[in-house]
Amino acid sequence: MIRRRPDLFLLIPIVALGVALRLWHAFSAPLWLDEAYSAYAAGKGWAFLWQIVPRYETHPPFYYSLLRGWTLAFGDGRVALRSLGVAASILTLLPVWLAGRSLGRMAGSDPRWVGLAAVLLAASAPLFGDMAQQVRPYAVLIFSFATAIAALLRSAEGVAATGRLPRVAWGAYVAALALCLWLHNLGPLYAAALGLAALVLIARAGLSRREWLLFLGGHALAGLLYLPAFLILLDQAPTWIKSTWLTFRTGALEWRVAALWGVPGRVALWAALPLVLLALLACVRTGAGRRAGFALALLAVLPVATSILLSVWVTPVFIIRTMTPCGIPALLLLALGMAGQRGWLRLLAVPLGLLLVHQQIQASIAARQRPPMQDWAHALRWLAPRIRPGDMLYAYPNEGALPFSYAARDLGLTLPVRAVPTPVPSFDVPGAWYPTGSRGVVSLPKPALERIAAEPATRAVPTVWLLRLGPWAYDKGDLFARALLRDRRIVGRYRNGAIDLVGLRRAER
Template sequence: MKPVSASSTCPKRFPSRVADGAGLLAVLAIALFARFHAITVPVIWYDEAYSILLAEGSPTSIWATTARDVHPPLYYALLHFWMLLFGNGVLSARSLSALADVGTLLLCMKLMSLVATRRAIWIAALLLALLPISVRYSQEVRMYTLLGFWLMGATVALVCWVRAADQKRYPVFYVLLMTAAFYTHYFAALGVLVHWLFWWLERKAQGTVPVRAWILANSAIVVLYLPWIPLLIRQLLRMDGLEWIPPLTWRTVLTFVWQLVVMEGSASDLWRMTPLVLIIVCAAAVLLKARNERPFSVLLVGYFFVPVLTVFLVSLIVPVFNARYLVFAATALPLIVALALDTWGQRHAALAAVALVFIVWAEVHGLSAVYAQTDEMNGTSIRKDARLDAVVAGLGREVRPGDEIIVDNLYWYLPFTYYNSTGIQPRLYVFKAPTGTLWGTAEYGGWALIPRHLHSIFFNDFSTLKLNARRVWWVTGYARPEHDALFPKHWKQAQTLREGDSEARLFILEDAPTPEVGAQTRPTQPPLH
């Protein structure tokens, strides 16, 4: 590692030579192609539908509704304005995440230009452009790549602040970027741990950023975050929305790096642990190489290991260990590997080149898993197999005026609402909890997206269901034979639309009254989105 001298000012421009300019264009082309290739193929699933439907509301409603979920509001607010400009189509909605991740790549290159050699910069750039976990969540309408953008931007601002403490703009940038990160996802706190560790080590080494300035900057972040803190406390007290995360196992931890890079395969657990061993070796090489530059080495190594280890320890109490929450930390993996290969390449250039080719091959293998939708991430199988978009499209061709639509489960209701163009407000089948109350009456999470005046669409008992329509469509994302026992005997199935695991079943109600000509059986509501 060869950092820029302390007398240098920041930011330092990227090298202006033709070769470097061409290299930058090539890296951007690779990164954009990797992130936009097949970006519209996966179906919008529950989490993405939640993001889009929420973002279609006003900023005020976004703030209030997100307070009843498990995340802060900034991503949804930005998505709101993004969709005002570019629409709510699959490509436009997902492109915000994709472009945020490309921005993170550029920020990583900037960070490397401040602390490493040019060779390390370009190795890191290539590996970042192909990093499978980044590509995977670049193609999802969620906040994980945006969090990575804010945190990497804050890290660059912090290093610039250390390099040029007399420049007042860098602490301002740091405060704003960290505040944005906290308003995007609560795991921004893990970035704070990394930054405090770096500042403490740097203060012991040189003391460029005084204690008073550092405390003042962090206090400013807290002050800017004060409007959300009461809502954060309310979310923490409710402790809902994390029950889907399985308890932590040693297998999950030891194969975590494999999950980020290779992503899938039938390899044994021993082989899957190899990437973790290799990244530990690379991290050790980075830390041992530059003893006099220890703060910067720790910053880059700690950017991955501190969040992962912290989440591991927390998960021993409350399970929160999940790859998508640590996408921002995974961006440090190419930086660590690039620094290690750069160090080894000074003595064993051929060996380092072979290692680089092997790593690129592993990433390409991981990308193939992303595009084939076999990457083992949360929601991937649903995005691949639950072809609810095709079913809703077929329903739009087959539905008639006066038809009723019933969607089984909120999990499918939100994606159905996103794709629904029939003009019919669907009903929602819910079930009773053991307490006897209807699931969803607490009005948080996805339930908060259903306005109160539409709560009459909920039902859980067919014997009390009053329908004037003769034709009823039952829509579900997973066809389940046990549903047959639910339907009343006078419901006669007449047609089935099926794509993948999703289906819409048409039932004719034999003894239902015929609607009057010209009369609507129910007030037709516009789609919720």
């Protein structure tokens, strides 16, 4: 069996490598702010997810619902929360393998080796490992996009062979297309690219009316299912455009885009460029290969280019992590360049591919060794010996209470927390405004902050530990800290990135 199918024998250690890179340090870092939002929404119940979350969260509530179902089955601890992304990222290797095999057949190459190269590149890709460890929708979105691509390539093979869309593959494509739309507010960018790629791969003379109806009906069904999420996006977009916290930076843009395509750094780029040319040579051998190559290029480039144009003309939406699914079609093309060659070109392609994989693994190891995005555990270890009986933490803005509370739970630390003005989300607060686009997180005017500082409940707290995330956005001029300092003094301060923690002890009379 090994002599007849060496690719399957090699697949085992490659998958093991992908699993190891995704599990390494996956559960050690505390939840950062965005992850805490996911955990918070998933823990609030179905009514909250579908009635309250759409009022303040731009992303559709589908991922949070999926996460809630996962936590009901496996618990809501940090390991359980992160394991959904890890599982989705590992499962992504299956549609990548299937897509690579389809691409190899369409380009007239050996599908076994193209499929194996695709899995190797996807297993080693640094950003895929990063997204696997996030309690966010990105790993599931990557899986859905990869599944849509694999099903689309298989559907194209079926049409070329029989003139009919394979029903199972086409159904999988439509389901994955709908999932891409429901998993993220940028889902329409991925759906548009998939629709154009479907036209390139499937539209041809002689396709029967019945198959055209199936083709158009599948896309119409996905669009119809997306309609509620589209209405949520339309409702949220004006606030987000007006008050977004994001800024679009063009510095090192080419390197950031290369990284999301699975090419981390200069050496990797020098290996990838010839592989792209070799992939083009492989694609032009057959008509099906030309279709597949053009479709994959669309899928890799169009969402990225559209998000950059939106960032320039409308509002900043380009973030590397939201664009990581585009790495799937890029890596498929690189896999074809690596393993789809004939004759002496193999002697060039395989070493280049292995050099790229080596650079990916190095970048993945470096990523696993980076400090946490927000080191709440370190902040709490600093705070723990300074807490006295009766102390309370005030979180302003209110969202800071989310990651703090999860980190405190993980460390077994008990400290009463008050989110200012209310726990997330804060709706209909008089005089409040939205500095960073979320309707659930507000800044308060100076009189409101002074009233909170003067409340008997606040004055009774021996030491108020004021937690601010990004005070330059929500507490410009340190208004809340100054209001509390009227009858208190600073007894300690911790700063680390966006985390700003100040101890304000009541002056003894």
